[in-house]
Amino acid sequence: MGITKNKEYIMSVLVYTESEQGHYKKAALEVASYAKAVADQLGTTVTAVSINVANTSTLGNYGVDKVLNISNTQLEKFSASTYANVIKQAAENESAKVIIVSSSADSKYLAPLLAVELNAGYASNVVAVPSNTSPFTVKRPAFTNKAFENIQINTEVKIIGVSNNAYGLVENSSSASAEDFAPTILESSINVESVDKATDKVTIADAEIVVSGGRGLKGPENWGMIEELAEVLGAATACSKPVSDLGWRPHAEHVGQTGKPVASNLYIAIGISGAIQHLAGINASKVKVVINTDPEAPFFKAADYGVVGDAFQVVPELIEKLKAFKSQQ
Amino acid sequence: MKILVCISHVPDTTSKINFTEDHTKFDTNGVQFVINPYDEFGLTRAMWFKEKQGASVDVVNVGGPETEPTLRKALAIGADAAIRVNTVATDAFSVAKQLANVVNNGGYDLVIAGRESIDYNGGMVPGMLAGLTNANFVNSCIGLEIDGTKATAVREIDGGKETISASLPLVIGGQKGLVEESDLRIPNMRGIMMARKKPLTVVEPIEASVETQSVSFEKPEPKGSVTLVSPDNLDELINLLHNEAKVI
Ligand SMILES: Cc1cc2nc3c(=O)[nH]c(=O)nc-3n(C[C@H](O)[C@H](O)[C@H](O)COP(=O)(O)OP(=O)(O)OC[C@H]3O[C@@H](n4cnc5c(N)ncnc54)[C@H](O)[C@@H]3O)c2cc1C
Numbered sequence: 009m010g011i012t013k014n015k016e017y018i019m020s021v022l023v024y025t026e027s028e029q030g031h032y033k034k035a036a037l038e039v040a041s042y043a044k045a046v047a048d049q050l051g052t053t054v055t056a057v058s059i060n061v062a063n064t065s066t067l068g069n070y071g072v073d074k075v076l077n078i079s080n081t082q083l084e085k086f087s088a089s090t091y092a093n094v095i096k097q098a099a100e101n102e103s104a105k106v107i108i109v110s111s112s113a114d115s116k117y118l119a120p121l122l123a124v125e126l127n128a129g130y131a132s133n134v135v136a137v138p139s140n141t142s143p144f145t146v147k148r149p150a151f152t153n154k155a156f157e158n159i160q161i162n163t164e165v166k167i168i169g170v171s172n173n174a175y176g177l178v179e180n181s182s183s184a185s186a187e188d189f190a191p192t193i194l195e196s197s198i199n200v201e202s203v204d205k206a207t208d209k210v211t212i213a214d215a216e217i218v219v220s221g222g223r224g225l226k227g228p229e230n231w232g233m234i235e236e237l238a239e240v241l242g243a244a245t246a247c248s249k250p251v252s253d254l255g256w257r258p259h260a261e262h263v264g265q266t267g268k269p270v271a272s273n274l275y276i277a278i279g280i281s282g283a284i285q286h287l288a289g290i291n292a293s294k295v296k297v298v299i300n301t302d303p304e305a306p307f308f309k310a311a312d313y314g315v316v317g318d319a320f321q322v323v324p325e326l327i328e329k330l331k332a333f334k335s336q337q
Numbered sequence: 338m339k340i341l342v343c344i345s346h347v348p349d350t351t352s353k354i355n356f357t358e359d360h361t362k363f364d365t366n367g368v369q370f371v372i373n374p375y376d377e378f379g380l381t382r383a384m385w386f387k388e389k390q391g392a393s394v395d396v397v398n399v400g401g402p403e404t405e406p407t408l409r410k411a412l413a414i415g416a417d418a419a420i421r422v423n424t425v426a427t428d429a430f431s432v433a434k435q436l437a438n439v440v441n442n443g444g445y446d447l448v449i450a451g452r453e454s455i456d457y458n459g460g461m462v463p464g465m466l467a468g469l470t471n472a473n474f475v476n477s478c479i480g481l482e483i484d485g486t487k488a489t490a491v492r493e494i495d496g497g498k499e500t501i502s503a504s505l506p507l508v509i510g511g512q513k514g515l516v517e518e519s520d521l522r523i524p525n526m527r528g529i530m531m532a533r534k535k536p537l538t539v540v541e542p543i544e545a546s547v548e549t550q551s552v553s554f555e556k557p558e559p560k561g562s563v564t565l566v567s568p569d570n571l572d573e574l575i576n577l578l579h580n581e582a583k584v585i
Contacts, residue, residue: 088474113495129430150457199501284350291557
């Protein structure tokens with residue numbers, strides 16, 4: 009399909025670059041990279057919306073041309089409706105027709121509200137740059153990764169939610185000019201009373217590597233080696249559904265069709281059989297490794313690399329060997 | 338308290354997914370349909386509000402007549418009445434507009450939807466519905482208590498959770514945590530008998546534009562076969578992950 013440069017799109021592509029405690033999240037740099045690719049297709053530039061980040065220059069390394077720099081203490085706590093309204097004002101300020109957000113929990117929370125505010129068609133979990141810009145067509149998973157859907161967005165304003173790790177970080181040096189932007193702040197009718205967040209752990213959403221354990225590990229007391237393996241690899245920990253249902257691990261670690269989706273670069277499944285519902289949720293991961301005693305376990309059909317062996321022997325040995333490998337790096 | 342639970346009618350998680358009409362239509366042949374798993378947690382939470390706090394619980398689906406067995410199942414689980422908006426659910430925004438009309442006409446205090454449906458995985462209907470009806474919204478909701486017109490909800494965030502207070506009307510995108518897996522209810526004989534007598538009202542759709550449109554489907558590329566590494570040679574695994582796959 010051809011790429012058309014369409015007059016309608018001369019306005020820049022707007023990207024919401026999320027931050028945390030004054031620093032851009034990795035997902036922000038990924039969506040900026042993606043926005044740059046879309047802007048190139050459309051023959052236009054990239055404008056980022058940045059909230060409470062002092063130094064915005066990093067964005068220039070990922071193709072952002074202009075930053076709408078918002079600094080406001082009322083935006084210190086995330087509120088989906090308030091943030092959606094701020095992005096709407098930025099979009100109107102720039103007359104932006106294409107708006108790009110990430111697939112973080114916060115972006116997925118605000119994007120549908122933004123779609124209503126702008127009367128925009130919204131495609132979530134998009135995995136590639138548009139295959140066509142007129143009509144505007146993007147690819148996204150459907151049926152929980154059992155298929156892909158090509159969808160056409162027909163509205164004048166379009167919102168694209170980019171799936172985590174789908175596009176990656178692409179350096180593209182430009183010097184982002186920063187411009188102060190002072191939107192009206194709507195008071196949120198929702199109050200965040202408390203936040204409970206482990207700051208020292210990699211989250212499944214952000215992780216490049218995920219180490220996941222299943223019922224084959226026999227009980228919660230055996231998770232020490234899973235955590236250690238994750239630590240050596242800088243990975244997040246996850247588990248199969250029965251493991252969270254049994255209370256061996258917290259619900260937040262449950263991955264699969266009815267749990268969290270995983271789209272990491274490397275997914276290591278230990279003592280997990282590979283049921284269809286489990287695989288559906290993790291299939292978007294690029295490389296899959298399985299460690300299982302049963303060579304007939306269905307996971308071997310989905311994996312790139314497999315070890316037929318006892319996790320209680322393989323994992324501790326793998327940890328030692330990885331430590332040695334890491335120390336040589 | 339008037340509660341509306343949005344019920345999506347989706348293929349069972351074990352379904353093989355195929356397409357017809359030159360990869361443009363989902364092939365429903367031989368597919369078993371169920372209540373969307375995320376919605377099931379919400380429905381059970383709603384039953385608790387009914388039993389402990391005297392709430393009324395309606396369920397709604399936007400879809401053709403083929404979705405009625407799924408709505409009947411929700412009635413058998415204990416909902417009081419069902420509404421089906423008689424139109425094909427084409428895109429999230431148009432579904433949200435149909436639901437908004439039902440919400441506005443019914444005067445619901447609380448709308449419980451699932452965080453996403455497992456067929457199109459859009460994750461946008463609950464938020465759009467909240468936006469369209471000017472209700473407060475909590476996504477990825479893993480805990481909910483209502484006291485009078487005040488709601489306390491727990492939202493799952495990346496790497497943790499946050500506790501939110503908001504007033505009704507409220508829309509949530511719910512998931513496991515609202516209730517546990519073991520709390521889910523299977524309809525019993527009495528429930529099934531009673532469900533036959535409960536009202537299932539079919540309402541005609543309002544005019545709503547379609548903002549996005551599915552043009553075609555693809556199946557993932559078939560995977561090459563697995564490379565097996567002996568448990569006695571884990572250095573080789575590290576070597577492959579480093580030099581071949583380039584992921585460590
Ligand atoms: C509606 C529905 C939704 C579902 N959603 C999900 C979902 O989101 N996520 C999910 O994970 N599941 C889901 N499931 C459950 C799914 O069908 C499986 O039951 C589940 O994934 C199995 O978990 P498991 O692989 O940990 O356990 P098991 O299937 O019990 O597998 C354990 C594996 O460990 C291996 N093993 C045993 N001992 C060792 C050892 N010493 N070393 C190495 N390997 C060992 C065994 O060979 C076996 O393959 C869902 C099911 C339904 C019906």
